[in-house]
Amino acid sequence: xxxxxxxxxxxxxxxxxxxxxxxxxxxxxxxxxxxxxxxxxxxxxxxxxxxxxxxxxxxxxxxxxxxxxxxxxxxxxxxxxxxxxxxxxxxxxxxxxxxxxxxxxxxxxxxxxxxxxxxxxxxxxxxxxxxxxxxxxxxxxxxxxxxxxxxxxxxxxxxxxxxxxxxxxxxxxxxxxxxxxxxxxxxxxxxxxxxxxxxxxxxxxxxxxxxxxxxxxxxxxxxxxxxxxxxxxxxxxxxxxxxxxxxxxxxxxxxxxxxxxxxxxxxxxxxxxxxxxxxxxxxxxxxxxxxxxxxxxxxxxxxxxxxxxxxxxxxxxxxxxxxxx
Amino acid sequence: xxxxxxxxxxxxxxxxxxxxxxxxxxxxxxxxxxxxxxxxxxxxxxxxxxxxxxxxxxxxxxxxxxxxxxxxxxxxxxxxxxxxxxxxxxxxxxxxxxxxxxxxxxxxxxxxxxxxxxxxxxxxxxxxxxxxxxxxxxxxxxxxxxxxxxxxxxxxxxxxxxxxxxxxxxxxxxxxxxxxxxxxxxxxxxxxxxxxxxxxxxxxxxxxxxxxxxxxxxxxxxxxxxxxxxxxxxxxxxxxxxxxxxxxxxxxxxxxxxxxxxxxxxxxxxxxxxxxxxxxxxxxxxxxxxxxxxxxxxxxxxxxxxxxxxxxxxxxxxxxxxxxxxxxxxxxxxxxxxxxxxxxxxxxxxxxx
Numbered sequence: 001x002x003x004x005x006x007x008x009x010x011x012x013x014x015x016x017x018x019x020x021x022x023x024x025x026x027x028x029x030x031x032x033x034x035x036x037x038x039x040x041x042x043x044x045x046x047x048x049x050x051x052x053x054x055x056x057x058x059x060x061x062x063x064x065x066x067x068x069x070x071x072x073x074x075x076x077x078x079x080x081x082x083x084x085x086x087x088x089x090x091x092x093x094x095x096x097x098x099x100x101x102x103x104x105x106x107x108x109x110x111x112x113x114x115x116x117x118x119x120x121x122x123x124x125x126x127x128x129x130x131x132x133x134x135x136x137x138x139x140x141x142x143x144x145x146x147x148x149x150x151x152x153x154x155x156x157x158x159x160x161x162x163x164x165x166x167x168x169x170x171x172x173x174x175x176x177x178x179x180x181x182x183x184x185x186x187x188x189x190x191x192x193x194x195x196x197x198x199x200x201x202x203x204x205x206x207x208x209x210x211x212x213x214x215x216x217x218x219x220x221x222x223x224x225x226x227x228x229x230x231x232x233x234x235x236x237x238x239x240x241x242x243x244x245x246x247x248x249x250x251x252x253x254x255x256x257x258x259x260x261x262x263x264x265x266x267x268x269x270x271x272x273x274x275x276x277x278x279x280x281x282x283x284x285x286x287x288x289x290x291x292x293x294x295x296x297x298x299x300x301x302x303x304x305x306x307x308x309x310x311x312x313x314x315x316x317x318x319x320x321x322x323x324x325x
Numbered sequence: 326x327x328x329x330x331x332x333x334x335x336x337x338x339x340x341x342x343x344x345x346x347x348x349x350x351x352x353x354x355x356x357x358x359x360x361x362x363x364x365x366x367x368x369x370x371x372x373x374x375x376x377x378x379x380x381x382x383x384x385x386x387x388x389x390x391x392x393x394x395x396x397x398x399x400x401x402x403x404x405x406x407x408x409x410x411x412x413x414x415x416x417x418x419x420x421x422x423x424x425x426x427x428x429x430x431x432x433x434x435x436x437x438x439x440x441x442x443x444x445x446x447x448x449x450x451x452x453x454x455x456x457x458x459x460x461x462x463x464x465x466x467x468x469x470x471x472x473x474x475x476x477x478x479x480x481x482x483x484x485x486x487x488x489x490x491x492x493x494x495x496x497x498x499x500x501x502x503x504x505x506x507x508x509x510x511x512x513x514x515x516x517x518x519x520x521x522x523x524x525x526x527x528x529x530x531x532x533x534x535x536x537x538x539x540x541x542x543x544x545x546x547x548x549x550x551x552x553x554x555x556x557x558x559x560x561x562x563x564x565x566x567x568x569x570x571x572x573x574x575x576x577x578x579x580x581x582x583x584x585x586x587x588x589x590x591x592x593x594x595x596x597x598x599x600x601x602x603x604x605x606x607x608x609x610x611x612x613x614x615x616x617x618x619x620x621x622x623x624x625x626x627x628x629x630x631x632x633x634x635x636x637x638x639x640x641x642x643x644x645x646x647x648x649x650x651x652x653x654x655x656x657x658x659x660x661x662x663x664x665x666x667x668x669x670x671x672x673x674x675x676x677x678x
Contacts, residue, residue, distance in 0.1 A: 015586060016581065016586030016587075016589070017586075017589065030676065034677065035676065035677045036676040037676075039626065039627060040626065040627040040628055040629050041622070041623075041627040043627075067580070067581055067612065069566070069609070069610050069611050069612060070565070070566035070610045070611065072565075072566065073565075078566040080581075080611070080612040082581075082586075117567075137580065137608045137609075137610065138580035138581070138589075138592075138608060190586065193586065196622070196623055197627075199623055199627075200623060200625070200626050200627025201627075203625055203626045203627070204626040204627075284625075
């Protein structure tokens with residue numbers, strides 16, 4: 001599974017520019033499923049047909065990054081954030097563009113923590129003309145993707161949010177057998193700018209049950225906000241976050257299935273942040289929703305951290321839910 | 326097209342009160358329907374539909390403008406008001422305004438010699454301003470402008486300088502004027518339309534609760550193009566990277582703004598059309614603002630969307646300023662899109678194993 005995770009992480013695709021990651025995932029899943037559709041918003045919808053309930057599992061393909069908005073007369077590149085950029089983590093980091101151009105993101109003032117609009121990317125160009133030969137307005141940059149193993153089956157890198165969940169969905173759809181349900185594995189677009197893709201996908205699919213698969217924060221690091229979720233404590237079943245209240249009956253069923261299959265899980269009350277579960281819940285005629293999350297420390301930094309044990313439990317839970325719900 | 330732009334921009338139409346603008350548009354295009362359908366729907370939209378065998382294309386402009394609504398009448402006969410749509414508080418004081426029934430007023434605030442040092446450093450907020458219609462008593466004011474009365478800026482249409490146009494509400498009457506002209510062109514056989522073409526004039530965009538939402542869900546277009554104006558800051562004192570765009574540098578084809586990331590294939594298609602037809606266009610150089618595209622993109626099952634904008638200075642004021650050449654270029658771009666055989670997205674696919 002690590003090879004798959006690495007492949008997904010090393011394919012930069014910010015919100016609204018998901019074509020490359022979509023290609024990678026399409027190749028990976030096509031031998032295992034009945035139908036593959038790409039809709040108007042670029043969502044990749046992968047279906048395993050069944051007579052039962054329509055169950056939609058959704059992991060987003062996009063990641064946070066930067067859009068090029070301006071090239072200065074000296075060949076420096078000004079950018080705008082795409083999604084919730086952490087400027088503390090972004091200052092003085094190596095960035096790479098969709099065309100493979102490398103550079104460094106630098107704050108104009110070294111004193112205050114600046115907004116992204118007060119930073120620039122230096123790609124080493126000496127003139128505007130040189131920069132324009134490599135970069136166009138509307139191109140995207142991301143902090144350089146990377147992944148490394150630490151001790152205790154923990155990994156750091158980016159973007160685990162949300163490629164780790166894409167990997168979980170891919171593994172789950174390969175493993176799921178004999179499900180009666182009509183299963184939709186959705187790899188959604190534009191989550192980082194507000195769940196824009198998932199809303200359209202959910203409208204078209206009109207699922208009975210929607211499950212977002214995403215990362216969640218943990219409460220076990222120095223300075224963490226109080227939260228019961230621990231890194232390595234198992235995958236989580238979402239009860240609530242800032243954007244959604246999960247369907248209590250669904251949560252109960254999910255917990256029962258997890259307990260029956262001896263899947264290590266934690267109950268998740270996320271204090272800040274939301275996922276695609278929210279748009280899925282209110283799209284069209286509405287759906288029962290919750291989420292499976294993978295605990296992650298340092299989300300939206302260049303060194304997000306996950307525990308591979310949690311990832312394996314998330315795959316087991318996703319498979320079990322496909323088969324048992 | 327300028328005459329119509331003038332007529333539409335001077336018409337009264339704050340968000341939620343679009344009927345006057347809608348009536349002008351309807352009477353303007355009715356003689357040119359030539360078999361096309363004109364629908365007035367339950368949310369106030371005016372929709373032109375010319376059935377065709379090609380791609381289903383939705384063109385969109387909003388009819389409403391920013392304005393004010395009376396919230397309370399004071400004992401002295403002054404009108405407390407709230408904004409309808411987003412406006413910079415700094416620009417409001419001493420502006421002339423007019424109500425739906427033609428009552429003229431002036432926006433007033435506390436006299437400068439009464440402001441504390443602290444108050445002088447901060448803009449006065451609308452809640453501390455009043456509309457003065459010259460009434461002496463509460464009863465007199467209430468009879469003319471009861472709570473709920475709409476006002477808009479009272480403004481003139483002026484062409485000045487090097488092909489510049491100034492009026493209130495150019496946002497988005499310029500879009501309405503361009504789309505009316507397209508309908509006339511179709512009737513006059515200037516365009517051979519292959520699209521299944523919808524042109525929607527929508528309501529309440531300035532409030533963010535746009536009626537474009539329902540339109541898109543019902544029509545389910547293959548793609549949509551919004552015609553709008555975009556706030557620019559190309560005046561002195563702003564660094565080049567924050568100017569957004571430049572007046573007179575062509576129609577703006579945005580790749581993203583605060584509310585929408587536009588379909589990349591569709592943008593490229595439009596830029597290629599502009600290059601082919603030698604139409605001057607520019608790309609936005611800062612991410613700001615939003616428009617009906619957000620609703621169109623995310624309504625129902627989702628739509629591929631692009632926006633064509635005109636650079637507009639001092640937007641949402643009595644003096645929106647646009648460039649006449651940009652206006653022409655925006656019109657030519659819409660004409661090119663409608664006349665073309667249609668946009669073919671690259672990635673829409675269904676594979677069945």
